[in-house]
Amino acid sequence: MVTFEQALDTISQLPPEQQEMLIEIIKNRLIETRRQEIAQDAKVAIAAFHQGQLSHQSVAEVITELRTILLESE
Template identity: 50%
Template sequence: MNTLEEVLETALQLPYEQQEMLIKILQNRHHESRRAEIAADAQQSLADFHADKFQPQSAEDVVTALRQSLQEPDA
């Protein structure tokens, strides 16, 4: 397997137009991968919902929990 540094060195040896194409290809694949991840999460959430794994909550409780999660530092 190549290291990131090796890949970057190789990419920088490409002509400018090919570097631009490589950037677009990588961005598109990254976006596709993220979309697939989001879709899988959504499918799991729907399955959990249909399996009654969620507890009813008031909108106020949900908003409070969301605000608290935004204030917590990332682990």
């Protein structure tokens, strides 16, 4: 297996244009991975809602709950 340091050394040997291409490829892969995670989370949440594990909330209730969570994490 290649170490992180070895990967960096290999990348530094590439021409700048290829390094930039590699950056874009990695960014796009990370974005796609995150999209898949969000989609999976949504499927789980929808299934939980349909099974009655989640309740209806108004927008105001959701905003209040999010603010509380954000304040607690500071």
